[in-house]
Amino acid sequence: MFARDFEGKTKEQVISMLQEFQNNSKIAMILGVDEEGGKVCRVSINSNLSKYKFKSPQELYKEGGFERIYADTIEKSKLLTSLGINMNLAPVADVSENKSDYIYERTFGKDAKETSKYIQTVVTAMKSENIACTLKHFPGYGNNKDSHTDVTIDNRQIDELEKSDFLPFKTGIEAGAQSILVSHNIVNAIDSHFPASLSIKVHSLLREKFEFEGLIITDDLAMNATKKFANVEELAIMAVEAGNDLIITSDFIKQREAIINAVKSNRIDEQIINRAVIRILAYKYYIIPGLL
Numbered sequence: 001m002f003a004r005d006f007e008g009k010t011k012e013q014v015i016s017m018l019q020e021f022q023n024n025s026k027i028a029m030i031l032g033v034d035e036e037g038g039k040v041c042r043v044s045i046n047s048n049l050s051k052y053k054f055k056s057p058q059e060l061y062k063e064g065g066f067e068r069i070y071a072d073t074i075e076k077s078k079l080l081t082s083l084g085i086n087m088n089l090a091p092v093a094d095v096s097e098n099k100s101d102y103i104y105e106r107t108f109g110k111d112a113k114e115t116s117k118y119i120q121t122v123v124t125a126m127k128s129e130n131i132a133c134t135l136k137h138f139p140g141y142g143n144n145k146d147s148h149t150d151v152t153i154d155n156r157q158i159d160e161l162e163k164s165d166f167l168p169f170k171t172g173i174e175a176g177a178q179s180i181l182v183s184h185n186i187v188n189a190i191d192s193h194f195p196a197s198l199s200i201k202v203h204s205l206l207r208e209k210f211e212f213e214g215l216i217i218t219d220d221l222a223m224n225a226t227k228k229f230a231n232v233e234e235l236a237i238m239a240v241e242a243g244n245d246l247i248i249t250s251d252f253i254k255q256r257e258a259i260i261n262a263v264k265s266n267r268i269d270e271q272i273i274n275r276a277v278i279r280i281l282a283y284k285y286y287i288i289p290g291l292l
Helices: 010-022 057-083 113-130 158-177 200-209 232-242 252-264 270-287
Strands: 132-138 179-182 215-218
Touching: 010 057, 057 113, 113 132, 113 158, 132 158, 132 232, 179 200, 200 232, 215 270, 232 252, 232 270, 252 270
Parallel strands: 132 179, 179 215
Antiparallel strands: none
């Protein structure tokens, strides 16, 4: 859900809208938003839904440290769940200390150790409110440019990623994060041929080295970083082949059809789909109480 989906609506209208979505699905749906606080807010910018727009992690920390961040996460989670939203695509686990970085404003703005503490705080708070969280943007955004607008190539060495960017994701997994969103950056140290979201090597890293058993999600495949890489149909097929369980997309109809056809033609093994479905159903059953 984007800000446009909530614009001008009252709380009652939003609740009714989301309940209608659920009523029209045979299996209960995951309904998610990006409510990070600060630069990226989809819900709290509507004054009918929230008295104020949620603040960024950096602002909150300046006001009251990790206690303030914990309290804010509880408040945010209560608001979202009261509307019928059961997944927040947050927190941002990227490490950035440089104000000139594209991603800086959305991060905790400190080193990997402090960012890891932030991630642990937010994940713990969200779990206590029975709302699913999503760590993003694996394997770490770094100082790369905006993948919404162009292809991004990360030339950092693997040891730098291991000593810094990987740490908040490891902490988040240990804290019980249920899903991870993968970026569209081409990370040369892991896979120089494919964006992370379409890379089998990146997904294998999460499953094998990080021992992550939750849902892996693409960033929006409609971004220019991927659109310049392949057509919309091929992108969807590649995303499934890479190991994503969920695809975020603005080209749903075309890409859904492409995946179905790829299964029918045996390009995609149906077992890949089945494994993803089992993870999704387990996620709904165990992570979001009462959803199934």
